[in-house]
Amino acid sequence: MRVKLGTLIVGLTALLFACAPQKAPSPEVAKKPAVTHPELSEQEKWIACSECHRTETPEIYEEWHKSRHGLAMVKCFQCHGTFETFHEPTRETCRTCHAKAYDNCPKDRACWECHTPHLFKKHE
Amino acid sequence: MGLTRRQFIKRTAALTAASLVGIELPRGMREVAQAADVDRWEPGVCRFCGVGCRVYLGLKNGKPVAIKGITESATNKGYVCMKGMLFYRIIHHPERLKKPLYRERKDQPFREISWEEALDIAARKFAETVARYGPDATAYYGSGQALTEETYLFQKIMRGGLGTNNVEGNPRLCMASAVGGYLTSFGADEPIGSYANIEKAYCFFIIGSNMAECHPVLFRRVMNRKLSRPDEVKVINADPRVSPTSRIADLHLQFKPGTDLALLNAMAYVIVEEGLYDEEFIRKYCKFKIGKPPKDVSFEEYKEFLKQYTPEKAAEICGGNITPEKIRTAARWFARSKATMSLWTMGINQRIRGVWANNLIHNLHLLTGQLCKPGADSFSLTGQPNACGGVREGGGLCHILPAHRPVKIDKLRHQVEDLWGVPRGTIPPKPGYHTIAMFRAVNQGKIKAIWINCTSPAQSLPNCDYYRKGLRRDDVFVVVTDIFPTKTTELANLVLPTAFHFEKTGVYGCTERRSQLTVKVVDPPGEAKPEVWIVREWALRMAEHFERLGDRRRARNLRICVKPFLGKEEGYELPKAIWEEYTQKLTKGRDNDLSGATYEVLRKRPDGVQWPAPTEEIALRGGTPTKFVRGIDPLADKHPGTDPYVFYGPAHRDHKLYIWLRPYQGAAEEPDAEYPFYLSTGRVIDHWHTSSMTGRIPELLRANPYAYVEINPRDARKLGIKPNDMVEIETRRGKIVLPAKVYEGPIEGMVFVYWYDMEESRMANRVTKDAFDPGSKEPEFKICACRIRKVSGPRPLKPYVVGHRI
Numbered sequence: 001m002r003v004k005l006g007t008l009i010v011g012l013t014a015l016l017f018a019c020a021p022q023k024a025p026s027p028e029v030a031k032k033p034a035v036t037h038p039e040l041s042e043q044e045k046w047i048a049c050s051e052c053h054r055t056e057t058p059e060i061y062e063e064w065h066k067s068r069h070g071l072a073m074v075k076c077f078q079c080h081g082t083f084e085t086f087h088e089p090t091r092e093t094c095r096t097c098h099a100k101a102y103d104n105c106p107k108d109r110a111c112w113e114c115h116t117p118h119l120f121k122k123h124e
Numbered sequence: 125m126g127l128t129r130r131q132f133i134k135r136t137a138a139l140t141a142a143s144l145v146g147i148e149l150p151r152g153m154r155e156v157a158q159a160a161d162v163d164r165w166e167p168g169v170c171r172f173c174g175v176g177c178r179v180y181l182g183l184k185n186g187k188p189v190a191i192k193g194i195t196e197s198a199t200n201k202g203y204v205c206m207k208g209m210l211f212y213r214i215i216h217h218p219e220r221l222k223k224p225l226y227r228e229r230k231d232q233p234f235r236e237i238s239w240e241e242a243l244d245i246a247a248r249k250f251a252e253t254v255a256r257y258g259p260d261a262t263a264y265y266g267s268g269q270a271l272t273e274e275t276y277l278f279q280k281i282m283r284g285g286l287g288t289n290n291v292e293g294n295p296r297l298c299m300a301s302a303v304g305g306y307l308t309s310f311g312a313d314e315p316i317g318s319y320a321n322i323e324k325a326y327c328f329f330i331i332g333s334n335m336a337e338c339h340p341v342l343f344r345r346v347m348n349r350k351l352s353r354p355d356e357v358k359v360i361n362a363d364p365r366v367s368p369t370s371r372i373a374d375l376h377l378q379f380k381p382g383t384d385l386a387l388l389n390a391m392a393y394v395i396v397e398e399g400l401y402d403e404e405f406i407r408k409y410c411k412f413k414i415g416k417p418p419k420d421v422s423f424e425e426y427k428e429f430l431k432q433y434t435p436e437k438a439a440e441i442c443g444g445n446i447t448p449e450k451i452r453t454a455a456r457w458f459a460r461s462k463a464t465m466s467l468w469t470m471g472i473n474q475r476i477r478g479v480w481a482n483n484l485i486h487n488l489h490l491l492t493g494q495l496c497k498p499g500a501d502s503f504s505l506t507g508q509p510n511a512c513g514g515v516r517e518g519g520g521l522c523h524i525l526p527a528h529r530p531v532k533i534d535k536l537r538h539q540v541e542d543l544w545g546v547p548r549g550t551i552p553p554k555p556g557y558h559t560i561a562m563f564r565a566v567n568q569g570k571i572k573a574i575w576i577n578c579t580s581p582a583q584s585l586p587n588c589d590y591y592r593k594g595l596r597r598d599d600v601f602v603v604v605t606d607i608f609p610t611k612t613t614e615l616a617n618l619v620l621p622t623a624f625h626f627e628k629t630g631v632y633g634c635t636e637r638r639s640q641l642t643v644k645v646v647d648p649p650g651e652a653k654p655e656v657w658i659v660r661e662w663a664l665r666m667a668e669h670f671e672r673l674g675d676r677r678r679a680r681n682l683r684i685c686v687k688p689f690l691g692k693e694e695g696y697e698l699p700k701a702i703w704e705e706y707t708q709k710l711t712k713g714r715d716n717d718l719s720g721a722t723y724e725v726l727r728k729r730p731d732g733v734q735w736p737a738p739t740e741e742i743a744l745r746g747g748t749p750t751k752f753v754r755g756i757d758p759l760a761d762k763h764p765g766t767d768p769y770v771f772y773g774p775a776h777r778d779h780k781l782y783i784w785l786r787p788y789q790g791a792a793e794e795p796d797a798e799y800p801f802y803l804s805t806g807r808v809i810d811h812w813h814t815s816s817m818t819g820r821i822p823e824l825l826r827a828n829p830y831a832y833v834e835i836n837p838r839d840a841r842k843l844g845i846k847p848n849d850m851v852e853i854e855t856r857r858g859k860i861v862l863p864a865k866v867y868e869g870p871i872e873g874m875v876f877v878y879w880y881d882m883e884e885s886r887m888a889n890r891v892t893k894d895a896f897d898p899g900s901k902e903p904e905f906k907i908c909a910c911r912i913r914k915v916s917g918p919r920p921l922k923p924y925v926v927g928h929r930i
Contacts, residue, residue, distance in 0.1 A: 043920045046829045068351070071371055072344045073336055073809050077823040078206045084822060092161070092190070097203045100195045 037086070045083045049076035063118040162190055167730055168642035169632050170208040171269070171625040172812050174506030175199055175342045176634025177208055178730065181626050181645060188212035188626070188646060198731045198746075199319060199634065205340035207812055210821050214624055215646060217820055219927055220607055221621035222650025229598055230615065239651060243658070246575075246618055247665035249601045250286070253573040255673045259288035263562055263571045266293035267578035268508030268515050271630025272639070273702040274655040275514040276526060276710075277689075278577065281663045283519075284546045285682035289531055289556030290571070293520040294579045295511040296559040297586075300900035301473035302504040303516060305482020308899075309490070309784065311776025312715055313516060313528055317501035318636045318734065318749045322349055324499030327461035328359045329454070331485065332384065332471020332906075336368035337809035339469075339505050346467070347372050358457045362387065363471060364444065364804065364871045365834075375454060378871050379442035381802045381907045382791035385477060387446065388484035389788060390438030393430040394455035395491050401459070402493030409771060410490050411778070414785040421785065429785045441788065444871050459492045463499025469507060470806070474906045479899040480786040490783050496753050496769050506635040513633015517716050518706065522556035526706060527714035528774060531555050543709045546681045558901035559585075560894055567594030573601040577655065578622070582611040583814045583882060586903045587857050587894040605655060609927030610816045611882055622655055623648035629699045630656075631726065637748070639721055640732030644695045656702060657694035660686050711735070715759065715774055721747070791907035792895035793856075795873070799909035801839075802874040803855060805888045806906075811880035819882070819925035829923040831881035831888065832865040835912070839873065840866040848918035853877065855891040855910045862886050863921060864914075875912060879905075883924035 053076070054061045064070045079089040094111045095102040105111065115121065162182030170177040177200035182190035191212050195202035214220075224242035225234035237245075253261050264282045266275055270293075279291040306313045322345045335343040350357050350372050361373035364381045379387055395401050412421045414429075421429075435448035458464050466489065472481045486502050494500040506512050519526035529536035532553050541548050557565050563585060565571045574595075585591045595602055595615040604616040613619045627648040633639045648654070663686045670679040688705055692698035700723045707718040720743030721733040729744060736759045737747035748757045752769050755761070760770040763779075771779050795802055810828040811818040818824040833851050835843075845851055851864045853875065862877065862885075870876045879888035893908035923930060 046826065046921070046923070048827050068344075068347070071336075071347050071368075072203075073205075073340060073368055075206060075809075075827055077827055078209060082822050082826045096190070096192050096209050099192050099202055 037083075040083065049080075060118050067119050067121075069118075069120050165192070166626070166643070166645040167194065168626055168645075169509065169634075169640045170200075170204065171211045171214075171509060172205075172207045173339055174268075174508055174511060174635045175339050176509065176632060176636070176638055176640060176732075177204055177341050178640065179204055179208060181212055183645065186646065188215045194730070196731075199636075199638070200341045201345070203341045203344050206810060206827070207818060207824065208341070210823060211625070211817070213821050214607070214817050215626060216649065217608075219609075219820060219929075220624075220649045220652065221609065221613075221619060222652055223621060224651070225619040227617055230596055230617065234619065239653070239661075242618060242620060243661050243665050246603050246620075246662050247669050249603075250573050250575075250662075251666050251669035251673060251675075251678075253601070254286055254678065255670075255675060257572055259286045260290060260556070261570065261572045262286055262288060263290035263292070263557065263565075263574045265559070265562065265574060265576045265579070265581060266291070266515065266520050268293060268295040268299070268506075268511030270510060270514055270520075270578045270655065271628070271699065272510060272514040272518045272633060272706065273630045273699040274577070274659070275510075275518040275520040276706045277656055277659045277702055278575075279519045279526070280544065280685050281659055281666075281682065283525070283551045284541070284544045284685045285663055285666070285678065287550055287552060287678070287681075289522050289552055289554065290562065291520060291556060292522050292559050292562050293515045294559075294581070294584060295508065295515040296521060296900075296902060297584065297905070298470055298473060298507040298902070299504075299511050299516065300521070300902040301475065301478025301482055301897055302506075304479035304897070304900040305486060306504070307773075307775045308479065309483050309486035309782055310773050311771060311779075311781070312751070312773025314512060314637055314716075315501065315503045315635065316496060316751045317503060318638075319345065320749060321463070321465050321499050321501045321503070322346055325349065325461075325463050325465040325501075326353075326357055326499065327457050327464040328357070329362070329458055329464060329466040329485075329488075330359065330369060330373075331362040331388075331466065331468045332473075332481075333467055333469040333505060334363070334365075334367040334369045334471075334806060335467060335469070335505060336371070338507070338807050340809055342505070343369065358461065360454050360457060362454075364802075364874055365806075365869050365876055367869065368809075375450065375457070377442075377446060377450060377454060378444040379446050380444055380871065381804060381874055382475070382794065383442040383788070384472065384475070384481055385484060385786060386433055386438045386441040386788040387451065388481065388488065389430060389433035389786075390435050390451045391455040391458065392484070392487055392491060393433050393438075394435060394452050395459050395488065396427055396430060398452075398456070400456065401491040405493030405495075406491065406783070408767060409769060409781050410783050411780045412785065413782045418782070426783065426785060433788070458488055458494070461494075463497060464489070464492070464494040465499060465501045465503055467503055467505055469505045471906055473504075473900075473902055474904055475902075476792040476895055476897055476904045476907075477786070477789045478897045478902050478904075480784070480789070483782075483784040483786050486781075487783050490781050496750060504635075509634065510632040512635060512637065513631060513639055517633060517711075522558050522562075525551070526710040527716055529714070540710070545684050550681055560896050560901065560903060563591040563594060566597070566600055567591065569597065569599060572599060573603075575603045575605070576612055576616075577605045580606075580610040580612040580814045580816060582615055583887060583889060584879075585894070586889055586892040586905050588887070588889040589858055590894070605658065606816075607652070608816045608820065610814060611887075611926055614926065620658060621648075621650065621652040622658070623652050627652070628654035628656075628694075629696045631703060637716070637734045637751075638732045639718060639726065639735070640730075641723060641726035643727070654694050654699070656689075656698050660689050660698070712738070715772070717759070718743075720744075792904050793893050793908045795909045799855065799911050800873070801910050801912055803853060803891065803908050803910040804870070804874060804876050804906050805879045805892060806876060807880065808878050811878075813880065815880040815882060815925060818880075819923065820928050825923055825925070825930075828878070828880075830883065830921050831862055831878040831886045833862045833912070834865045834867065834869045834876040836870050836872045836874070837866050837868060839875075840864065843912065843914060845912075845914045846917075849914050850916045850919050852913050852915045853891060853910050854912075855893070855908055857893065858890050860886055860888065860891055861915055863918065875910065881924075882926055
């Protein structure tokens with residue numbers, strides 16, 4: 001799992017660098033978290049995330065789909081927001097359902113450092 | 125011009141490969157974390173489905189900013205679903221109704237008026253209607269989302285004040301068949317056990333319920349149970365549609381819509397034929413019954429009856445993937461497991477024979493003795509947060525008075541009149557109009573003034589175009605109390621803005637007989653008011669108008685009805701006084717005795733109280749997790765004898781459980797050559813009912829922006845329908861046009877539509893059928909006949925929510 005996650009992180013990082021914006025971003029934008037997404041028209045934004053990610057990021061989709069979150073229909077937006085508010089989850093997002101873990105887990109680490117993103121298995 | 129999904133993905137792929145310009149990501153981790161940081165957490169219950177999840181509302185500078193589940197909760201163990209997680213956004217939503225709105229005629233625009241004027245108009249219209257046409261020309265149509273205090277007070281004013289039983293509510297559309305089933309099989313309404321059985325069950329029989337989407341948190345508990353013992357715990361899912369619930373199933377029984385009665389009888393046949401029944405349980409506690417009026421029959425006669433439903437014969441009737449072997453497997457798992465729990469909802473209840481379908485599920489539990497022991501339960505799921513507590517228990521239906529008292533029984537009716545202090549004879553013995561009859565009476569002009577509270581029948585009634593005609597009549601005065609504009613406020617004369625959850629105080633009673641209190645923590649926006657204040661003030665003004673009209677009796681009765689509540693502050697003291705009257709006076713001595721569950725006790729016991737809870741001491745322990753079991757249920761302990769169970773339900777004086785002989789009957793409208801498909805409707809996880817609330821939360825709206833029609837791939841191929849093609853669905857009531865979702869969900873020959881969408885061309889209930897169960901009067905939303913055709917390729921679509929700027 002560690003290898004797979006590592007590959008994913010490396011892959012995503014590479015993708016980000018490879019897909020650097022063609023026009024120079026303003027310094028303000030450049031400071032924002034390094035997550036990118038193809039530009040979508042208003043009409044395209046009415047398509048639920050998973051509809052495209054099923055084929056565009058099949059590994060992540062499958063991990064989520066098979067996980068307890070996938071079975072229980074905890075959907076993309078519940079942790080990541082919408083196109084307008086898209087964000088990485090925070091410890092506070094996870095607290096919504098996992099208040100006890102929020103209190104008991106180390107405060108200086110993000111939840112997914114121990115609980116694999118999208119698989120959400122309990123750590124060993 | 126819209127894109128097909130294929131085009132879109134292609135374009136997305138191209139973009140991914142070439143240049144990712146990136147969506148601006150306006151909120152990074154830090155900002156979101158700050159937004160969610162809270163000053164204080166206030167406990168309450170979720171506003172949506174009937175599970176009764178306990179949540180904390182997070183407040184920052186007095187404003188709601190987050191929800192989190194309460195880990196110690198007996199209902200949700202800390203989990204919340206996506207709707208529950210986000211409902212705090214409704215509290216300060218800019219589109220909330222904030223001022224009373226009025227128009228004389230329905231073709232006029234609304235104008236803002238004062239509360240003084242609004243209450244006077246409502247009072248004058250209702251009083252004049254009673255004076256001119258009699259009390260049965262007025263009606264109240266309420267909701268399983270209203271607080272118990274609200275439903276109780278509304279029905280008290282209608283019955284004790286005006287003298288009519290025209291008191292109904294939307295639980296008639298979802299729960300009435302379950303009520304009928306429990307009363308006829310067990311002699312007592314509502315489930316015997318608790319959610320706690322989930323963690324002790326070894327076989328789940330889920331029929332007619334997509335609980336993964338409709339009761340997500342409870343589904344999570346079932347899922348966790350299954351995943352914790354994957355080989356030991358069996359899940360049977362019986363449904364004409366493969367749904368997200370089916371993902372945890374070991375056995376999916378996919379049958380033709382409307383053949384459920386044959387399937388259930390065939391499972392009983394196998395249980396009897398293979399000797400899997402519990403002879404002692406049947407002998408001690410059960411009787412076999414047939415017909416109306418009910419007649420006793422013998423076990424032998426029941427066996428003879430079941431011969432019509434051998435697995436072979438049933439498989440032929442049921443079609444789909446049903447084989448005799450699958451029926452036998454399901455029956456064996458059900459009967460042999462250490463503990464079996466059945467779970468069902470609208471797929472069973474919304475049927476022309478919904479009560480019979482409920483009876484047949486109970487039959488399986490009675491035959492096998494899968495009842496009252498840990499993990500074994502025949503457990504109907506409730507759709508709304510307070511359909512049980514408020515409407516079923518609080519007297520919110522036309523034939524029942526508070527605390528499970530049938531209105532037609534003189535003794536019980538007089539008890540209520542005496543407890544309220546109104547003269548005997550005030551409440552008429554005849555039940556009022558049930559929901560469909562009520563709106564038919566509106567159409568016929570028999571009802572001249574109707575108050576619709578916290579629900580939107582203009583969208584949620586089956587065949588709604590027909591009933592909207594009645595509501596549009598200018599000689600029908602329509603008052604709507606709600607928090608947002610809806611399809612129903614569009615047909616109103618008077619729209620009164622109400623307080624939302626956490627903006628008022630009151631009790632929700634969830635599926636497992638559990639009453640939980642939510643206390644007001646924020647003020648309602650603008651001039652919005654709690655319903656209990658609105659009803660009290662309306663009643664007082666009506667008394668003045670009745671006096672003016674020379675009807676002193678009604679004026680006096682109305683004043684008697686509100687007297688205990690005069691001068692009480694509306695945020696807490698007023699609902700507390702109403703709850704006290706309801707529990708201390710009305711439920712005392714009844715099977716849903718809540719007299720120990722005062723507000724003080726409910727505040728001390730954040731998990732609430734399960735009735736019966738006849739004393740504070742019992743209520744402080746949480747009440748009764750399992751009814752009818754000696755040593756657990758204090759009401760069972762009152763009965764002499766040593767048997768472990770006492771089935772003291774008020775509807776069966778013999779204290780027996782009834783195994784019913786109910787024959788198979790199909791739907792009211794089966795497909796034919798002209799309309800060859802079954803049409804069924806249902807919900808999605810992201811939206812609540814008519815989406816007037818969830819449609820205003822961007823995350824929920826974008827997850828499911830508009831309704832689809834789900835079509836089986838084999839049918840789609842035959843008709844040349846591709847994903848996202850626009851498809852017309854035509855029934856004998858009308859036509860709608862929706863985009864297609866082609867997947868192995870609905871059985872071949874059936875299409876499935878989500879009913880939350882408000883956009884006229886996609887509104888499902890414009891084409892559903894208003895046939896109803898003759899016993900429960902619940903409509904058969906789940907089945908009618910339709911034809912479908914492709915009208916075009918994909919079209920760009922937009923969501924639509926009345927009054928919402930998208």
